[in-house]
Amino acid sequence: MSHVRHAQMSRRSVLTAGLGAAAGLGLAACGSSEDPSGGGSSSGGGATVELTLALIPDPPGASEFYRAQMDAFEAANPGIRINIIENPGDQQLSAVELMFQQGNAPDIYRAQAAGFDRMYSRGWARSLEEFVTDDFRSRFPEGSLEPASSGLHRNGELYSIPLVWGKWSAMDLFVYNRSLLAASGFDAAPTTWGELEEIARAVTADGGGQVFGMAPEQASGIVRMSRQGVPYSIPGDGINLMTGEPDTANPTMIEAVELMRRMNAEGSLITGWESWDSSRSYTEFAAGSFAMYTAQSWHIAEIRNLNPDIEMGIVAVPVPDSGRASYTPITQQFDPLWSMSSETEHPEEAWLVLDFLASADFYRAYYEEFGTLTAMQSVWEDEIQANPDLSEVFGVAESTMQVVPNPKLASEGGATILNARAERPELRFTDSALESMIKNEDFAPKAAALDEQLRTFLDEIFATGDASVEDISFPDWDPLQPYDAAN
């Protein structure tokens, strides 16, 4: 019923609706998509092969960047022409699905996270296994392309290639405005939730209604805060992977929500955040409207672009007053991003493009253009010392992220449970947490009610015999230690 990003995306949510509608269409027409006219938009025969690449032109300026890169590719591969189709991020998936349905599927497309899984489940992604070379493998760290943990494999075969550094896409960061903190008498970032509350209160008081302590980032802010104190699966799915039990009412989880609720009631959170979309937090931070927030990694470059002189500090997310009890999870090595269409008529040529998109040259160019840590660590590892922002980001990632158990990869039953759980978004804590914050209501009773529903949900699945509690419990796991799946 609801989701973390809902309110964040509000401004664009007509799009979201459109995207959803199109997604629905995708599903609906799945059965009828064996249109014989399907296939790439390629010209067929002749000397020139025309390939369609459907991408998202992000970050700003990427339109020109991708065109230039593809021009370079064309120059190096005479006989191949790349036709680029651009879609906004929240429409890309729908657009690509519509292209498949209408019989003009792209040859290569960008599909991430759950979007990639959707494409895969419809059979619209082509296995890349037959093309992979040793040279390709050697570009990535030893062992990172293991089917069980790469994130790029499905059913043991490679289906996707990454764009950004795996940790970059999943990490939790805390950014703060040094000058605002200093103006209120603080010379260091908060390291605990208690300090955070205190600093936010002080900055807000000094701000006179113009400057605020913090922006909460909707419910995802709570997710980033809470997973420093409880196993990541609790804010994620409501399940404690140490016990296999519903645990939304975990005291630390409740503490995190109550902290945000108190801060909101006191006015320490910037007013109006309830209806912000996802770009507002970094633009307002760059504008100096508030002092601290739990940022996403790609925000850093955007903030610098908007305000090159801002005195920004980048640190780890504050931990509970009782100390760190968990880490930001690493559930897979990479995030899938580029895939080849199952309907392409020119798989060989399409692979050349994918190979190019996974080349050191491309990764380096992307890093140099946008300051993003790309999937090939070796091309930027030595250079980030020159960039204070990025070295701080790198430091945070290295010190606050750990490998965790991933039930989806660990067993079929685990995947069954988590996939079924994903189809019941109303079981997530986010709606109740936001309600607590906005209406200033106790979170504990809501959490208890959620746990009861989760209990029922789990029992129903266990009753089918497809999965058991063992699939979601990892009693040996110490959330303060890296998890060894092989163990």
Place this chain on the structure above:
Amino acid sequence: MTARTRRTAAKRREHLWCYVLLLPLLVAFGGFTLWPIVASWWYSLFDWDGVGNPTEWVGLANFVEVLTAPDFWRAFWHTFLFSLVAILIELPLALAFAILLNNARLRGRNLYRLALFVPVVTTTAVVGIVFVALLDPVRGAVNEILLAVGLVDAPINFLGSTTTALPTLMGIDLWKGFGISLIYWLAALQTVPKDLIEAAQLDGARRASIVRHIMVPVMAPIAIVIMLLLFQRSLGTFDLVQAMTAGGPVYSTDVVPTYIYRYAFSPEMQAPRYGFACAAGVVFGLLTLVLTLLQAPALRYRKRVAV
């Protein structure tokens, strides 16, 4: 006798022609309106996420769930409020402006009409984006002005508070649709026969009695049509809510169309519940039909005066 049969034959031929002319409408209507509606009734009997063909028959379970879902009724209540605002506020307000702008001696009438009409022709998504920026509590123009004038001493969190978000959306919805009502009323004013009024005035009729005996009877049937059109528009309020709040915060602005969309299409739903959404749509359709029929007395009145 032969003349009569000839007349009947001519009538029949004419009716045949009529049906030929009706054919395009019937085909388009059947294919693009009726069939999709019937199809959605069928889908509503399945637990179907939209993949392939619906197979999991659940009978009326979706309907039971809709009818017992407090969220659905909350959304329905909000939708109903949108209609009330449209009929109780927008309708009379637009009439007042129409009377003002119908005055031929008023210079620049067309400019005023244009000004009031522009919101109608603007894509709702753009309207939403602009208003979100204007209404922002931090540096949004509206709050800056209110603060500067001294009307408020703290910025109003128009869209972020569960108490103000719905009225704010209703206000913007009124702003957006006002031009249409205005045009309808202007048209209605055009239908008042001038000669009748002149004659009455020559007879020394008082203004009040002219309004009562000439203008009201002439305009009433049109007023009812305008009301129905407005009612229908307000029930469909979707784009604006979706663009500005997506039903939030905490569902305080959720209307039935956004409710349905969330289940049918939300990209955040891993598996859309298309069958359930269809059931909600069917229930909503029946409810609006009942509400419309409640206005039947008004329709009958229209028929009576129109004859």
Place this chain on the structure above:
Amino acid sequence: MSTTVTSGTSAAPADPTRTPDGLPKLYHGRKSGWRWRPQLSHLFLVPFCLVWVYPFIWMFSAAFKSQREMLLGGLSLIPEEPTLDNFSRAWTTAKFGEYTVNTIIFTVLVVAIVLLVTSLAGYALSRPGLPFKKLIIGILVATMFIPHGYTIIPVFLLVNELGLGNSLLGAALAQAAPVHVVPVLLFMGFFGGMPSELEDAAKVDGAGFFRTFLSIMLPLAKPVIGTVALMNFISAWSAFFVPLVFTLGNPGLRTLGVGMYNFFGQESTDFAGLAAGATISVLPTIVVFLLLQKTFIEGIAGAVKS
């Protein structure tokens, strides 16, 4: 542009109790002796309309601001460094030129389909004594109140089945189909109100049913045609959802409403560019409204009158 709406009012006598429209004045202070003058309403209308269109003024000014000025705020309506970059970006990078052409095609198709289908049907339904007439009208009106946004999936499948999935015609069909009811009623009302002598005369002249319609009735229906055309022009031009579903997967067919969203990158918003695009897309409707508003009002008036 003329400031009068109806012809023949210019001869209205200078009776101070009446407006030139012949309507009794609704505002006049009989008791106080103070008399309302229409020009006084400017005192109210000017500020009111300025507030009313403020969002547009704000949007137009944003279209001339730099992206940076836009993102980092600034309330001023006058751009610090006015720039046309946003427009050129909208026109070239975001292909608004192409989208404008598509939007014109789409809109014309929608208007043509609606006019064709509804004028024929309206005429047929205006004939007295047609069997099933009430039933047909009843069903048409009833479905008007059934929400059908969520029925887009069956519609989409149908259009694809018809092989129109990759064309603006398919999108136009989907857009045009649900808006038939009101225009049909308008045409029906208009034709129903025509004096039957007209038709009898045509029959005497030997004109057949269809020819009577085509050469006599239809030309007379200009006000309704204008009204229906304008109504559908406006809704088709600013339509978003249907064109989105039908042209999103086909960049070459995108309309302005859909194309506007090319300005949205993955996680950032080009506000100034969007404002420029919105300005481009709103201007034609303003022009059309200015040109057609007189016909529009008269058309609706004529239709409801009868």
